[in-house]
Amino acid sequence: MEVEQVEIREHLRRFLPFSRLTGDWLDTIARAVEITYFRAGSSILSLGTEISDLHYIRSGAVEITRRDGELYNRLGEGEIFGQLGLMTGIPVRFPVRALEDALIYYIPGDLFRKLFDEFEDFADFVEVEDRTRMRQASTSLSGANELMLTRVSQMINRPAPVINKSATIQAVAAQMAEEEVSSILVIDAPPSKVETRHKARPDRRTIAGIITDSDVISRVVANGLPLDTPAIDVMTPEPITVQDDQFLFNALLIMLRANVHHLPVMRRNQLVGVIDMADIVSHETRNSLFIVRNILQKDDVDSLSRMLPDVEACFVRMVNEDASSHMIGSAMSTIGRSFKQRLLELAEEALGPPPVPYCFLALGSMARDEQFLYTDQDNGIVLDDAFDPDLHDEYFASLSRFVCDGLANVGYRYCSGDIMATNPRWRKPLKDWKERFRRWIGNPRPEALLHSSIFFDLDGVHGQVRLADQLKSEIAEVASSSQSFLGCLAQNAQKRTPPLGFFKNFVLERGGRHANSINLKRRGTAPLVDVIRVHALASASESQNSFNRLEDTIAAGFLTPSMGGDLRDALEFISIIRARHQSFNIENRRKPDNNIDPEILSAFDRRNLKDAFGVLANAQKFLKFRYRPNRGT
Amino acid sequence: MIFSKSTAAPGNLVDIPEWPIRFRELTDTAITPSIREFYAAGVVSGDTPARQVPFVAVDFETTGLNCREHSIVSIGLVPFSLDRIQCHGCRHWLVRPRREIDPGTIPIHHITHSDLESAPDLGGILDELLGCMAGRIAVVHFRSIERRFLDQALKVRLNEGLEFPVVDTMELEARLHRRPTGFFAWLFARHRVSIRLSDSRMRYNLPLYRPHHAPTDALATAELLQAQFAHWYKPDTPIRELWI
Numbered sequence: 001m002e003v004e005q006v007e008i009r010e011h012l013r014r015f016l017p018f019s020r021l022t023g024d025w026l027d028t029i030a031r032a033v034e035i036t037y038f039r040a041g042s043s044i045l046s047l048g049t050e051i052s053d054l055h056y057i058r059s060g061a062v063e064i065t066r067r068d069g070e071l072y073n074r075l076g077e078g079e080i081f082g083q084l085g086l087m088t089g090i091p092v093r094f095p096v097r098a099l100e101d102a103l104i105y106y107i108p109g110d111l112f113r114k115l116f117d118e119f120e121d122f123a124d125f126v127e128v129e130d131r132t133r134m135r136q137a138s139t140s141l142s143g144a145n146e147l148m149l150t151r152v153s154q155m156i157n158r159p160a161p162v163i164n165k166s167a168t169i170q171a172v173a174a175q176m177a178e179e180e181v182s183s184i185l186v187i188d189a190p191p192s193k194v195e196t197r198h199k200a201r202p203d204r205r206t207i208a209g210i211i212t213d214s215d216v217i218s219r220v221v222a223n224g225l226p227l228d229t230p231a232i233d234v235m236t237p238e239p240i241t242v243q244d245d246q247f248l249f250n251a252l253l254i255m256l257r258a259n260v261h262h263l264p265v266m267r268r269n270q271l272v273g274v275i276d277m278a279d280i281v282s283h284e285t286r287n288s289l290f291i292v293r294n295i296l297q298k299d300d301v302d303s304l305s306r307m308l309p310d311v312e313a314c315f316v317r318m319v320n321e322d323a324s325s326h327m328i329g330s331a332m333s334t335i336g337r338s339f340k341q342r343l344l345e346l347a348e349e350a351l352g353p354p355p356v357p358y359c360f361l362a363l364g365s366m367a368r369d370e371q372f373l374y375t376d377q378d379n380g381i382v383l384d385d386a387f388d389p390d391l392h393d394e395y396f397a398s399l400s401r402f403v404c405d406g407l408a409n410v411g412y413r414y415c416s417g418d419i420m421a422t423n424p425r426w427r428k429p430l431k432d433w434k435e436r437f438r439r440w441i442g443n444p445r446p447e448a449l450l451h452s453s454i455f456f457d458l459d460g461v462h463g464q465v466r467l468a469d470q471l472k473s474e475i476a477e478v479a480s481s482s483q484s485f486l487g488c489l490a491q492n493a494q495k496r497t498p499p500l501g502f503f504k505n506f507v508l509e510r511g512g513r514h515a516n517s518i519n520l521k522r523r524g525t526a527p528l529v530d531v532i533r534v535h536a537l538a539s540a541s542e543s544q545n546s547f548n549r550l551e552d553t554i555a556a557g558f559l560t561p562s563m564g565g566d567l568r569d570a571l572e573f574i575s576i577i578r579a580r581h582q583s584f585n586i587e588n589r590r591k592p593d594n595n596i597d598p599e600i601l602s603a604f605d606r607r608n609l610k611d612a613f614g615v616l617a618n619a620q621k622f623l624k625f626r627y628r629p630n631r632g633t
Numbered sequence: 634m635i636f637s638k639s640t641a642a643p644g645n646l647v648d649i650p651e652w653p654i655r656f657r658e659l660t661d662t663a664i665t666p667s668i669r670e671f672y673a674a675g676v677v678s679g680d681t682p683a684r685q686v687p688f689v690a691v692d693f694e695t696t697g698l699n700c701r702e703h704s705i706v707s708i709g710l711v712p713f714s715l716d717r718i719q720c721h722g723c724r725h726w727l728v729r730p731r732r733e734i735d736p737g738t739i740p741i742h743h744i745t746h747s748d749l750e751s752a753p754d755l756g757g758i759l760d761e762l763l764g765c766m767a768g769r770i771a772v773v774h775f776r777s778i779e780r781r782f783l784d785q786a787l788k789v790r791l792n793e794g795l796e797f798p799v800v801d802t803m804e805l806e807a808r809l810h811r812r813p814t815g816f817f818a819w820l821f822a823r824h825r826v827s828i829r830l831s832d833s834r835m836r837y838n839l840p841l842y843r844p845h846h847a848p849t850d851a852l853a854t855a856e857l858l859q860a861q862f863a864h865w866y867k868p869d870t871p872i873r874e875l876w877i
Contacts, residue, residue, distance in 0.1 A: 034721075036717055040865065100838060
């Protein structure tokens with residue numbers, strides 16, 4: 001009687017991608033396998049060999065090297081190699097030898113191809129060169145929540161109601177009633193024919209403002225304005241908008257942040273509709289939104305600090321609901337901003353109104369909308385140029401002290417590098433900030449820039465946000481034209497390299513060293529963010545968020561869509577693993593950190609992480625030849 | 634290494650026949666057709682380098698150790714060469730013993746009465762078994778079992794025994810670990826190295842398998858021979874230095 005080897009089948013069953021196969025297929029493979037023993041040090045695949053089987057490591061370990069002898073990878077029990085040669089028919093390019101005594105199973109090429117054709121899971125797993133595996137891994141992570149999956153465009157089922165700015169407020173109210181809408185956009189366009197008013201898509205420049213039903217009540221009726229008051233006198237000018245490819249979740253965050261209930265929806269520069277909070281409230285996962293609302297209602301630092309468990313719970317819940325890292329990052333950053341905003345309001349209540357206009361800055365991850373739990377507080381203040389240190393600095397010093405102490409109380413550690421508004425260096429008038437950025441950009445030194453990259457992720461949180469916006473535009477404009485600055489930044493962005501991958505329960509480092517754990521922030525997300533920042537600054541993007549920066553960079557032609565896509569997937573995947581790890585820490589009442597022990601990673605995660613590290617390593621190499629520090633001006 | 638491989642010879646060297654000649658003699662004298670075919674398939678010459686030899690790893694599970702009292706209950710085999718073990722040729726038979734199975738051995742090989750009730754007598758699978766072994770050199774771990782039990786079982790059924798060369802992986806281990814005499818023997822007597830199948834495999838970092846399952850033990854034996862070659866023998870060692 002012909003039989004399959006039980007030991008072979010049961011071993012395959014424990015490892016991906018075979019663990020996904022049915023018992024019949026496992027029997028078929030176990031019957032077809034051929035086996036060879038290799039003594040440690042002996043060659044398994046030498047350069048130029050034709051590959052006719054998939055290689056599976058039953059026991060022991062192998063080492064794959066580049067032609068020049070540099071270590072490429074180490075693989076252990078249950079891992080496979082040779083699939084690339086099988087798929088492409090190209091003879092062995094990276095030789096393989098046994099690192100330890102190894103028992104290798106050969107799975108015949110024909111059978112491999114049959115599995116590859118028959119099972120999508122199997123094909124996904126072994127596909128090496130393109131990054132679809134990683135991409136699928138990160139999209140399949142976001143499965144659950146509709147609010148996080150539904151894009152704004154899906155909520156738009158009618159064109160935005162618009163009215164010319166010369167119309168009277170009575171005409172506005174009449175049109176609202178007729179169309180049964182709660183808001184109307186006021187447009188500044190040459191009067192066009194009435195019948196085209198819905199068909200023409202006004203672009204951004206023509207949107208003068210927005211009037212909502214509550215504006216009619218609070219601004220017109222409550223103040224007893226005449227019915228022929230022009231719309232332009234009642235509207236909220238230059239309304240905040242949302243792009244139609246954003247998720248509903250992001251739209252809600254924007255609404256909460258700006259305290260509005262209606263957002264004009266744009267497709268690039270064209271108006272495509274309006275989204276109303278009431279429309280989407282039924283989708284709402286209220287958690288993080290309620291936290292923001294609660295924060296803004298608290299009256300002292302103590303009650304704010306009591307919200308910490310809610311914030312943690314919200315983070316854990318988002319991770320469990322498979323939110324994307326972008327969503328988690330925005331939610332946590334919005335919560336962080338709300339803490340800052342509320343603390344500043346409380347400070348202003350205690351100290352009186354500010355003597356000169358100012359803008360409180362978020363720096364680093366909060367500015368990028370990529371904050372997770374328990375990060376350092378990195379902040380600063382831009383003051384109006386009317387600022388006179390002798391007269392005004394005492395006020396802002398006290399304000400900063402209040403806010404930074406408050407932040408420390410609600411879980412944001414003091415910045416170890418003292419990049420905080422309490423430090424007089426980072427509490428300066430706009431002209432000084434501009435001057436500082438000009439110096440960094442115009443006269444770049446790599447060491448100095450190493451500590452100041454955080455300032456290139458900057459966002460206004462409270463006060464005169466335009467001050468921060470001016471800085472952003474200035475940076476975007478100047479940085480893109482300074483090759484030596486970009487070169488220095490690129491050089492710094494290559495400093496923190498990723499590991500090669502994993503081997504057994506170790507992190508495999510370049511040169512073959514093993515480490516017990518990996519800091520996913522320092523070795524993964526942070527260097528990715530660095531790389532993306534260089535490209536974004538080169539393409540004069542004003543975006544701060546890394547995903548948005550990638551889009552801008554691709555649009556500007558500085559990265560191909562496939563390179564950009566790889567970077568996005570790599571960042572998403574590493575970030576999500578990091579988020580899951582922190583969530584796990586919290587659920588087990590441990591302090592969340594970024595250090596991952598490979599032992600807890602599944603084979604699936606390890607492979608994807610390894611791919612993501614590969615993307616990062618390639619992107620760093622690409623920087624090296626794209627931006628040279630000593631070229632040009 | 635302190636062991637010299639080429640001169641290492643088993644103690645009972647004088648008993649080893651010149652197998653190709655012996656097979657030709659037996660082809661002429663064998664009566665049973667399947668046995669005659671087995672001999673007619675011949676055997677590689679003693680000079681053949683091991684890497685060119687077709688092997689078949691064979692394992693029997695028996696009801697005890699004495700071939701006159703006990704019976705074969707399970708046979709597993711897997712064909713292989715030093716290059717590759719071919720699992721697609723793996724075979725497994727349960728055979729009904731002539732005597733009642735001793736309940737005490739069930740925990741060892743996990744084979745129960747009901748498993749064996751529907752199994753054929755060894756005579757029923759003999760043609761197939763000999764077909765799988767023909768032309769190949771049998772590899773076993775502890776030769777006293779397979780060769781003696783098969784010989785005895787055939788004598789009982791056909792009045793005709795069976796002779797064939799085997800490579801015994803246990804004996805190869807013994808050559809490495811038990812050969813020295815005098816001072817070394819004294820030393821090894823105190824630190825006697827186990828040459829049981831699973832202990833031998835561990836020395837070569839081969840994985841742990843569930844023991845006493847005939848096809849698994851056959852596979853384990855094939856892997857062990859590959860490992861012994863990878864560590865101690867040149868692949869062009871003449872087969873006559875190994876078979877017995």
